Amino acid sequence: MKQYKTNRNQAYFRHQRQRVIQRKMRIAQSRGWAYKFEGIFAKGKVHCSCWWCTRKTYRLGYSKSDLAKICRCEEQVLAWANYTEKEKDIILQP
Numbered sequence: 001m002k003q004y005k006t007n008r009n010q011a012y013f014r015h016q017r018q019r020v021i022q023r024k025m026r027i028a029q030s031r032g033w034a035y036k037f038e039g040i041f042a043k044g045k046v047h048c049s050c051w052w053c054t055r056k057t058y059r060l061g062y063s064k065s066d067l068a069k070i071c072r073c074e075e076q077v078l079a080w081a082n083y084t085e086k087e088k089d090i091i092l093q094p
Contacts (some may be wrong), residue, residue, distance in 0.1 A: 017042055 024041035035041075062070065083091070 021038050021041045024046040025035075025038060027046050028035060028041070080088075
C-alpha cells in the first residue's frame, strides 16, 4: 500500500486486483498457457515471445524509448550546427 491515505477502501483494491487477474487469465487461456494459481497474474506483464509480440524491438530495431533518445540527440546536433562560431565560443566558455 502507499504511504499516504487515500479515500479508497479495501474493496476497491480487491476489485481492481481481481479485474487485472481476470483480464490476464483470458489472455493466457486464449494462448493455451497452463497455470497453477490465479494469483500469479496479479503482478507483472503477460506476453509471449512469438515474433508477432516481439517484432517492435527485435525485428524493427530500436525500442520506442531508444528512438526518442536518438531523435533528441539529432535535434541537438542540428541546433548546434545552426549556431555561429561566435555563439559557440560564448557557450563553451567556462
